[in-house]
Amino acid sequence: MSESPTIPTTPTAGGAPASEPVVPAFSVLNGRDVLALLDGRERETIDRVARAYLAHEAGDTVNPDSYFLRFPQKPEARIIALPAYLGGDVEIAGLKWIASFPGNVASGLPRASAVLVLNDFATGYPVALMEAGSVSAARTAASAALAATTLGGGNPRSVGVVGGGVIARTICRYLAAAGVPLTEVRCHDLDADSATALADHLRERYGSEAAPAGLAEALDCDLVVLATTAAKPYVPADTRLRPGQLVLNISLRDLAPEILFEVDNVFDDVEHCMKADTSPHLAEQLSGGREFVTGTLAGVINGTVTLDPGRATVFSPFGLGVLDLAVGHDLYRRAREEGLLVELPEFFGETRRWPSSV
Structure with missing residues (x-):
């Protein structure tokens, strides 16, 4: 069963919803809380990455090619879009948007920065935006540790x-x-x-x-x-x-x-x-x-x-977007339970297909 929120409706005999549709809340999870949620849960993260790999092998994912945005004036830099869908007991879609700017290192900044968007699979609505530099590092490290223990x-x-x-x-x-x-x-x-x-x-x-x-x-x-x-x-x-x-x-x-x-x-x-x-x-x-x-x-x-x-x-490992979803979805779920999400209740401008006055 999916743990992501859905928009409940009650159909009438004619097929139209009888009750007001509920748009899922859109939330933000900051990097400080992402780090706190990841800390001490390395083994759990490795397990989630392993399950995501097995789901991908079984065809229970959609993982298109990554898209690279490059810059003629900065050939060493890039920003990469990784869209994906992870099925199984997760059922979440999303996109990691990660920048790699090696020049940052000289000024003391991390090379990479990222955000992860999670989309409710039932409705397609975005439900969360989280800092994902730490998510990306964690899923990469978890993949490496899994390989080390499996192949070593x-x-x-x-x-x-x-x-x-x-x-x-x-x-x-x-x-x-x-x-x-x-x-x-x-x-x-x-x-x-x-x-x-x-x-x-x-x-x-x-x-x-x-x-x-x-x-x-x-x-x-x-x-x-x-x-x-x-x-x-x-x-x-x-x-x-x-x-x-x-x-x-x-x-x-x-x-x-x-x-x-x-x-x-x-x-x-x-x-x-x-x-x-x-x-x-x-x-x-x-x-x-x-x-x-x-x-x-x-x-x-x-x-x-x-x-x-x-x-x-x-x-x-090329780095699969489904791994980011596996880790990000778990962080989102636990952040909801612990009250760490910052909800933006009026994020979506229109929440009905037709205004009530029409």
Whole structure:
């Protein structure tokens, strides 16, 4: 059953509603409350992401291509629209509108900012607008932690993190919550201060033996997290990943495409990943086919995809809008229960199809 609000009507014998239709309230949820609702619920968020992946694999979602708004004068920046529908026991539609402006980092601002709109599936009415930079980071980190525990085949002795931003920090939090040990962590970033800040954070929060490291040292770890803003591959084609090694290819464009021909390649959605010059997209163009594709994470979870233990595994998630809906819907539901929503009762200008005077 859907937990989203609907517009109740009572039909008459002639088919017209006999009572006044009720327009659902439109509400806002601010970023401070989003963070509070997410805090300490990492395992629940991972579970919701897993269920969303399985619903997507079963065809119980609608997840169109993301739309990229780019700017000639700012080629590094973009704003992305991710519309989606998530069925099952959720039944919610919506849109994440997320900006990625790497230039923000130099002034101390986070690279990404976002909002999430939720639409009632029964009526189509928007029912909520929430700050979604934290939602996006949480669903990305939950996806990474799910992949680490599903594909890792055991606890890694070492973790290499390439990229020292908000996403990397959040992924580490979710890895720890999922039981992945952060005992030995090697942090690499082109900005040495970012790598040092991440290492300091991991030592203070998790007691990790964390330290800044070179790229080769980070890539040699049992579990590698790629969380950069790279626009094109920089990890060279002659890099060889060893059997049992797991690479979470979160930023999607770090690896030379040739590397993917020698590993098991697992995706969140194959079609979505084969675009926008991601490493898998470049591999498809280079090889002329998709023989390098192993399957999806949901396929591994439900047992229809088997990994080769003699190979490394690379998980490449394009990032599905249905994951934002899964996390956002739960936040909306709990915010209603806890009285955290700010309702705007007169948000919709017209609440009747015909005015009563007509």
